[in-house]
Every structure is written in structure tokens, then in C-alpha cells.
């Protein structure tokens with residue numbers, strides 16, 4: 001029995017509504033998780049919400065409600081969205097949960113006991129409006145802090161710090177070792193250099209607390225009730241707290257060890273420092289072995305007309321409204337085909353419509369429809385099991401798809417599937433079954449064509465199932481093939497002799513442009 005495939009996404013901030021960037025990451029992780037299930041692996045897919053912090057406290061205050069009520073509302077929107085988008089997560093990480101709180105406090109206590117956390121005075125420029133310390137990065141070219149920070153004052157404050165800097169060389173060595181062994185800590189590999197550079201620049205330690213006078217909406221430090229832990233210790237720990245980890249001495253970690261380490265799917269903005277530096281060093285400090293330090297799959301960003309999506313620009317795209325308008329299939333397909341894993345892309349509803357119409361409605365939808373219609377018209381939907389000229393190509397494309405999916409290049413995987421679909425449509429044109437049907441001497445050839453098309457569609461439906469779970473199942477149901485969708489069942493020739501196909505039902509209706 002192989003070890004569980006454990007995959008996580010970033011947990012989404014609950015200080016605002018979900019946007020297309022959140023949706024992309026979940027759909028990407030979902031496709032990967034579903035492919036691993038096709039391979040027969042036991043999958044543990046964890047996603048959730050990051051509910052604590054300054055921004056939530058401020059937003060709730062403005063509305064005159066409790067932070068708990070505020071995050072409950074936003075959290076429910078995320079949950080509804082993941083249901084609408086068919087995200088097949090196995091566990092839900094909501095950081096206000098008791099299990100999480102217990103785990104985070106256990107971690108903090110342990111690191112405190114071991115002297116890996118210490119208290120120190122911090123002084124510097126502090127933005128009253130944003131309630132945070134500012135660094136040199138926030139200074140403009142003229143040396144002043146921008147207007148967005150409001151009043152900036154110099155203050156001194158005591159806080160708790162986690163020892164980062166002393167682990168710098170350990171981390172550099174680990175990153176290099178993984179690269180040498182050909183299992184880069186960061187995928188795509190080009191981002192490893194980015195992480196390595198950031199690690200080389202580690203100079204100080206990490207402030208992990210906020211005094212309660214400033215922030216109450218967080219997890220209290222177990223060794224000092226006047227403080228809560230701030231941002232990353234709380235957020236990052238979700239990956240282990242919801243997977244069965246417990247830092248208390250003597251705790252039973254047997255379930256946790258069947259899962260860990262995870263593959264963390266995250267956006268490029270939170271690789272360095274949060275995941276690549278804070279998280280790896282936290283795990284090392286907790287005594288995790290080098291082999292148990294996770295890898296990261298880092299995706300790029302969806303921009304809008306070349307610009308970053310942002311609340312202030314008001315250009316955020318609402319994935320829920322898009323799914324209502326175009327359907328979940330169109331949205332999932334677009335998000336997985338119009339971006340290369342790791343790179344940025346521009347979000348465009350025109351592209352979404354074009355790709356859906358060309359690839360799903362015209363190419364795949366049409367292949368399904370014409371194949372079933374012809375089988376019905378010429379053979380009363382009954383197949384004869386025949387050898388096929390496309391069997392070898394199906395095998396090649398399936399193997400190429402599998403390789404791409406195993407390296408998380410979902411768009412490349414889909415290109416292989418759609419190439420095959422295009423080939424099948426060309427095969428229909430070349431063989432012209434409507435002519436074969438008129439010529440009794442071509443009867444075997446007609447059976448070969450019909451079998452080839454049905455069998456191709458069966459295989460395509462399995463390969464497509466991580467991307468379009470519902471529509472893939474619908475294809476199999478029209479084919480009346482009831483076998484399980486597994487990679488093993490992509491072998492050619494599983495439709496038996498005499499198999500009866502179902503009736504054609506249009507699956508991907510064209511998106512029509514609204515009348516001018």
C-alpha cells in the first residue's frame with residue numbers, strides 16, 4: 001500500500017470575498033488530487049481559511065460586529081464556492097477551530113521550552129492606520145512612507161521572536177541537496193533560485209507575537225496571556241494541525257505519519273519568505289527530519305489586462321458569478337488550460353468563451369454527439385469489438401498525459417487529450433461513416449470506426465475526469481460504461497463485444513454571444 005498523497009492549498013484570508021486567484025489554486029490542487037485518485041492512491045486533500053488577524057479585527061470593528069461573526073460569513077462564501085466548483089477536499093482547515101488552537105499552542109510551548117523563541121524589545125516605524133511595523137521596503141524614493149500608511153510614529157514594543165537566522169545554512173544545504181538529487185524543493189524549478197536568494201539574505205529572526213492591546217483576534221501565547229501569536233505561526237501550522245499532528249510530548253502521531261509530508265500548492269507571493277523560509281525552519285525546529293520537509297508547487301498569478309487584481313482597483317473577478325453564468329465546467333476548464341503552472345496569465349472572459357466553444361462545445365461535445373448518433377442510426381447503438389488504427393495513439397497520449405499530470409503540468413496534460421480528440425474528429429472526416437453505411441462491403445470498416453470512437457471517448461472521459469468530473473461522468477453514462485474511472489481502465493479495448501451505447505444528449509452547449 002503506497003503512502004497517502006497529501007496535498008494542501010494556501011488557506012485563504014477571510015478579510016474579503018473569494019476571487020478568481022483563490023479559485024484557480026483550489027481547482028489546480030483539485031485536478032492534481034483527482035488524478036492521484038485515478039492512480040489508485042489514497043489522497044488527503046486539505047484546504048481551508050485563515051481566519052485570524054488584524055485585518056479581520058479591523059473589518060469587524062468597522063461593521064460593529066464580532067470578528068467571529070465576520071469570519072463566519074466570509075467562510076461560508078468560500079465553502080459555498082468550493083461546493084459549486086466541485087473541489088473534492090478531504091479536510092477543512094479553519095484556523096479558529098479548537099484542534100488548531102491546541103496544536104498551535106503546543107508548538108509554541110515546545111519551541112519556548114527549548115529556547116527557540118525569545119522575548120525582545122522591538123523599535124521602529126509603526127503605521128497607526130495599518131497597525132503594523134514598517135520596514136525600509138515601505139519607504140518611497142524620497143525617504144518618506146507613503147500616504148497609504150497614514151500617521152507613522154516611532155515606537156518601542158516588546159514581542160516574541162522565533163530564531164530563524166541560525167538555521168540559514170541548514171536550509172541552504174537542504175535546498176541544494178534536493179536540487180542535486182533532482183527533486184527540487186520548489187516546482188517549477190526556476191523558482192528555486194528565488195527561494196535560495198531569499199534564504200541567503202536572512203538576517204534577523206521572526207517576530208511572532210502582537211500584544212493584546214493591539215490585537216485580540218488570535219491564538220494566545222501559552223506562556224504569556226498578554227500576547228497572541230501573529231500571522232504565520234498560526235496560518236502555516238494548519239498544514240499539520242489538521243493532519244493529526246500534536247506537539248505535546250508523547251502524543252500519538254501514527255495517523256499523521258501516514259500522511260506527512262505534504263505537497264504545498266501556493267502562489268508565488270507566499271513562497272519566500274513565508275513557506276520557503278518560516279515554515280521549513282519551523283518544522284526543522286520542531287525536530288522534523290530533512291526528508292520530512294515538504295516541497296512546494298508554486299503557481300503564478302491571474303492578472304486583469306496586465307494589472308494586478310486588487311480591491312482598490314475594483315477589478316477582482318468573482319468566480320461564483322462566473323460559474324453561474326458560464327457553468328462550472330467552462331470555468332474549471334479555462335482556469336486549467338489558459339495558464340502554465342508557475343507562470344502568470346491574463347484573465348479574460350473572451351478567452352474563456354472562445355476556448356470553451358472551440359474545445360469543449362465544438363471538439364469534444366461534437367465528437368460525443370456525432371459518435372453516439374451514428375452508432376444509433378447505423379447499428380442501433382450496438383458495437384462490435386474491433387481492432388483500431390487509433391489504439392496506439394490513445395496509449396501514447398495517455399502516457400504523455402500521465403507524465404504531465406505527475407509533474408503538475410495540467411495544461412500540457414490537457415493539450416495531449418485535446419490533440420487526441422482532434423485526431424478522432426479528423427478520423428471521422430477521413431473515414432466518412434455516412435458513406436460506409438451505404439456500402440454493405442464496408443460493414444466491417446463501419447464497425448471499426450464506431451468502436452474506435454466509442455472507445456476513444458471512454459478513455460478521454462477518464463483522462464478528463466480530474467478536470468471536468470461531472471461532465472466526464474456524463475460521457476461515461478451516455479456510453480453506458482459503468483466501470484470505475486481509474487488510470488488502469490484507460491487501457492484500450494475495454495468496451496466488450498456487443499456493448500450497447502446510450503442515447504446522445506448534448507453536453508457542452510455553446511456559449512452564445514449576447515445579441516448586439
Ligand code: MSP
Nearest residue numbers: 010011012013021022050235236266267300301302
Ligand atoms: N492566508 C494566506 C496564506 C496562508 S497559507 C498558510 C494568504 N491568503 S490569500 O487569500 O491572500 O491568498 C490565498 C492564495 O491565493 C495564495 O496562494 C495566493 O498566492 C493566491 N492568490 C491570491 N491572488 C491571486 C491571483 N491573482 N492569482 C492566483 N493566485 C492568487 O496568502
